[in-house]
Amino acid sequence: xxxxxxxxxxxxxxxxxxxxxxxxxxxxxxxxxxxxxxxxxxxxxxxxxxxxxxxxxxxxxxxxxxxxxxxxxxxxxxxxxxxxxxxxxxxxxxxxxxxxxxxxxxxxxxxxxxxxxxxxxxxxxxxxxxxxxxxxxxxxxxxxxxxxxxxxxxxxxxxxxxxxxxxxxxxxxxxxxxxxxxxxxxxxxxxxxxxxxxxxxxxxxxxxxxxxxxxxxxxxxxxxxx
Numbered sequence: 001x002x003x004x005x006x007x008x009x010x011x012x013x014x015x016x017x018x019x020x021x022x023x024x025x026x027x028x029x030x031x032x033x034x035x036x037x038x039x040x041x042x043x044x045x046x047x048x049x050x051x052x053x054x055x056x057x058x059x060x061x062x063x064x065x066x067x068x069x070x071x072x073x074x075x076x077x078x079x080x081x082x083x084x085x086x087x088x089x090x091x092x093x094x095x096x097x098x099x100x101x102x103x104x105x106x107x108x109x110x111x112x113x114x115x116x117x118x119x120x121x122x123x124x125x126x127x128x129x130x131x132x133x134x135x136x137x138x139x140x141x142x143x144x145x146x147x148x149x150x151x152x153x154x155x156x157x158x159x160x161x162x163x164x165x166x167x168x169x170x171x172x173x174x175x176x177x178x179x180x181x182x183x184x185x186x187x188x189x190x191x192x193x194x195x196x197x198x199x200x201x202x203x204x205x206x207x208x209x210x211x212x213x214x215x216x217x218x219x220x221x222x223x224x225x226x
Contacts, residue, residue, distance in 0.1 A: 002105035006160040007093040009052040010082040023076045028218045044219035046125030055169040096160035100142040102153040103177050115175040123219045126211040128166040129202040138200050141192040149179030150186040
């Protein structure tokens with residue numbers, strides 16, 4: 001089965017002479033090895049200013065398996081990252097809390113990756129800044145949309161939150177599906193539209209957008225090594 005997760009890190013102030021490309025290449029090679037060994041399906045890493053965002057698709061036998069140790073996996077980056085204080089100690093990659101998706105991954109990896117193999121995909125990362133006092137509303141409505149399972153969107157879309165920052169992973173061209181695999185109209189989306197979605201987003205921080213597309217540092221997928 002596939003378990004999806006997202007993580008946020010914080011870069012230190014760095015000079016232009018830091019060999020980041022070499023470090024990222026080593027991290028990428030570590031991830032490719034895990035993909036080759038059947039432990040990962042996808043790993044995509046994005047950056048905006050001093051923030052980094054990592055999207056992972058782990059291949060696991062059961063849901064009780066421990067999450068992969070991302071700090072160890074991306075250990076070459078540690079000297080250039082700020083630690084996050086967590087309940088069980090400092091971490092460099094803070095787990096984000098998932099709030100939104102359109103599809104539950106199939107256990108059959110070939111079915112899960114079918115759309116990735118049938119067309120050329122672009123793997124995109126975006127961030128949004130939600131006003132803190134609006135965050136409960138955003139999370140409540142998006143959890144409700146997922147629970148209802150009727151709103152169609154990209155099969156690979158996955159949105160998580162850390163503090164008041166959302167990170168969104170999706171792929172283009174989009175393959176629109178929904179969790180219930182039904183053409184029924186979503187009632188919850190109409191409720192969300194009635195509470196003024198635009199009022200939730202700090203568009204100044206996101207350079208005029210609700211969700212801002214951010215640069216990809218690297219992206220590797222199982223289909224890249226087949």
